[in-house]
Amino acid sequence: MNLKSRLDFSLDVTVTEASDFIVVGSGIAGLYTALKAAEHGRVLLLTKEGLDTSATYYAQGGIAAALAEEDDPELHLEDTLAAGAGLCRREAVEILVREGPRRVRELLDMGVPFDRDAEGNLLLAREGAHRCRRILRAGGDATGKAIQTTLSCMVKRHPDIRCMERVFVADLLTSGDTCHGVLALQEGRETWLAFPGKATILATGGLGQVYAFTTNPAVATGDGVAMACRAGAEVADMEFVQFHPTALFHPRQPGFLISEAVRGEGGRLINHRGERFMPRYHPQAELAPRDIVSRAIFSEMRRHGTDCVYLDLTHLPGRFLKDRFPTIYATLAACGVDMAAEPVPVAPAAHYSMGGIKTNLHGETSIRGLYAVGEVACNGVHGANRLASNSLLDALVFGYRAAAAAAAYVQCHPGIPRELYRPGKLNPRARSEEPLEIEGTRRRLRELMQREAGVIRHREGLARAKKEIGQMLDNLSFPFRDRQSLELLNMLTVAHLILSAAEQRKESRGSHYRLD
Ligand SMILES: Cc1cc2nc3c(=O)[nH]c(=O)nc-3n(C[C@H](O)[C@H](O)[C@H](O)COP(=O)(O)OP(=O)(O)OC[C@H]3O[C@@H](n4cnc5c(N)ncnc54)[C@H](O)[C@@H]3O)c2cc1C
Known part of the structure; x- marks a missing residue:
């Protein structure tokens, strides 16, 4: 299935000035990584809606870190490993719990107003499967909003970060095994925009919209995983979707x-x-x-x-x-x-995708110059089931590491091959006259996934759903030139990945539970 050839390149391609770092997404992972990368070069941050539209904004419970006197990173490690049902990558979790407190203190220094008691001590809450009170929160149950607004203010003010809102990133620009930037559509503009970049950092968040009943905002359509997959990047653990x-x-x-x-x-x-x-x-x-x-x-x-x-x-x-x-x-x-x-x-x-674009401990993917951070990435910290409030922490700890790795890569970068971005070179295709049935297909997909790939799964249901989604993918005969149809393509792509992985894992483990 060559999805790339379905993009409609009868539209012109406008090539923009090259950046050192391109960051896609403006949740905690994108904003924080952009701030860190900007210490080393010029950053272009692209996001498909407003800067504050993200899952991060809605995070309520808080962010976990072993800061209490009776707590210890080793206890946080044990709780995370236990929740992950034997599939966490231990070294990744060690990094998470040991570097986490430093990253959270950095948020405090940046001015995130975490809740405190009358004496000024941080208030720590307890959540499911944590053995002690370990969760910092802000505004009672508005932690994500406090983090999002603090970071986005800093990003907007930063002289080396340029933000472009309402830019939908459609695909990665690659040659061989290297990523050289992204291809995007800007709201109200009738051309593709090619953004060349030395290092590209995907921070596009989750995929909850693939299901009919989800806590995720409308932007969570799995775009990052789908485009990385089209470019040939490795993905991992896609069967593990937390409800x-x-x-x-x-x-x-x-x-x-x-x-x-x-x-x-x-x-x-x-x-x-x-x-x-x-x-x-x-x-x-x-x-x-x-x-x-x-x-x-x-x-x-x-x-x-x-x-x-x-x-x-x-x-x-x-x-x-x-x-x-x-x-x-x-x-x-x-x-x-x-x-x-x-x-x-x-x-x-x-609620949350434990799977995603496979990365090492520095946010590096299997494609040179391409990094993934936050929920779109799979670095192994969450295993088969994420411990509550570890996601915001993951974005900070591995965002920091990815920015450092990307900075080192940018420093010795040989230069971007210009010929990649010539208009018309990228596989032109005529427009199809067929009507697009986007809304109906989207609804069918979401209901199917809810029914067959939800909390409880069964061999027959998984096979049926995979077949049906495969057919939906094959029947998409239109060329892709707008956000709506590209999001549908992405949702179908990640649904197919979830079902394939779920079929292959015959056992029940963590969030993946099979009745057969
Ligand atoms: C309701 C809710 C409550 C939660 N509560 C907690 C909690 O208390 N603690 C915790 O640790 N975790 C919590 N989580 C999980 C956590 O909030 C997310 O996993 C985390 O915020 C993800 O951050 P992120 O930066 O990776 O992605 P997001 O915050 O989702 O940001 C993704 C960004 O990418 C942009 N984007 C996506 N695709 C494209 C594209 N193609 N082109 C351009 N831009 C794109 C989006 O617009 C968005 O700005 C919660 C999640 C939800 C939904």
């Missing part, structure tokens, strides 16, 4: 996340009969690892034929809930749900 156990099941805000921290503060899961069920499934009850809680909820829903279960907080004081979880409280209130007075309807939703 967050408690996403709001409500038509006004489907998939809105009810943070793990809510269970950390005493929230109890009950079924439609009002029975608390988690103690039957795991000794840690509501604070068991996410995959276990998600499967338990799924089993209860199936057993009782319901679409959701409930998170009961009615035994906790209303004042406390309002102060501790201001965003969640206000969002639920806007949906007509009073979390202090009634149980909140929740169901598991696609």
Whole structure:
């Protein structure tokens, strides 16, 4: 399947000035890595919507780091390895937990307003599968927003970083085994834009939109993995998609996340009969690892034929809930749900991709000059199941390392071959007259993935879904020249990767659970 040949190069290609570093994406990984790379050269940061549109913005619970006196990086290591179900890359986790506290202190120095007590000590929360209070948070449950706005302000002010918003990166520019930049579409412009760069850093986030019920924002369409795959980069662990156990099941805000921290503060899961069920499934009850809680909820829903279960907080004081979880409280209130007075309807939703573009411990991919950081990357820290609040930390620790590796590469770079960017050289193709059925295909894909590649999987369902998605890919006969159709292509590509990997892994492990 040659997906590259489907791009429509009957459009002109405008070649822009070359940059030292191209960073794609403006979540925590893109912003932080851009700031670090800018210490070594000129950075161009491209993002497909506004600078603050990202999954990072919505992160609630916080960022994990062994900062408490009773804590230790070795304990954080053990908890991360246990959650990862035997598939974490140990050296990567050692780096995460040992370098993590330094990176988090750097965020403090940058001015991220993490919550403190009256004496000025950092407030640390506890989340599922962490043995102690280890999670820094900001604004109660608005940690991601605080990090995002602090970093994006710094990026905007930085003299060596140029940001371009509403630029959709479509593909990588490669020759042989080397990446030389990206090809993109800018909103309102009728040409391809070729951005040459010595080092290209993908920070495009996750792929939750491939599923019908997800906590992820609309931008999470798996673009980075799909374009890296088209360029021949190795990907890994794609079968491991984490489902967050408690996403709001409500038509006004489907998939809105009810943070793990809510269970950390005493929230109890009950079924439609009002029975608390988690103690039957795991000794840690509501604070068991996410995959276990998600499967338990799924089993209860199936057993009782319901679409959701409930998170009961009615035994906790209303004042406390309002102060501790201001965003969640206000969002639920806007949906007509009073979390202090009634149980909140929740169901598991696609949340985080442990798999992605395979990298080493320096963010380097199998393609020279191409780096991947944040959720789009798979460096092995999360194994088969990510420990809560380790994702933001991963983006910082490995973003720092990737920036250093990319800087060393840029310093001894031989120069970008200009002929790559001549208009018309990139496989021109005539426009198709066939109508595009993007919305319908997208909906079918998402429902199929939810049903067959969700919390519980089965050989037959996986094979059926893979066949159907393969057909959808083959039937895409139009040339790709707009964001909507390219996103659909990317979603189908990553769905196919998830299904292929899930079929190959015959065992159940971490977030990948097979019934057959
Ligand atoms: C609701 C929610 C709550 C969460 N809570 C926590 C938490 O408390 N703690 C924790 O550790 N993790 C949490 N996570 C996970 C964590 O937020 C994400 O894994 C992390 O923020 C990913 O950061 P990132 O920079 O890799 O990607 P993102 O923050 O998603 O940023 C990706 C960026 O890439 C851009 N982009 C994508 N494709 C393209 C393209 N083709 N061209 C140009 N730009 C593109 C997007 O617009 C976006 O700006 C949560 C996730 C969600 C959805």
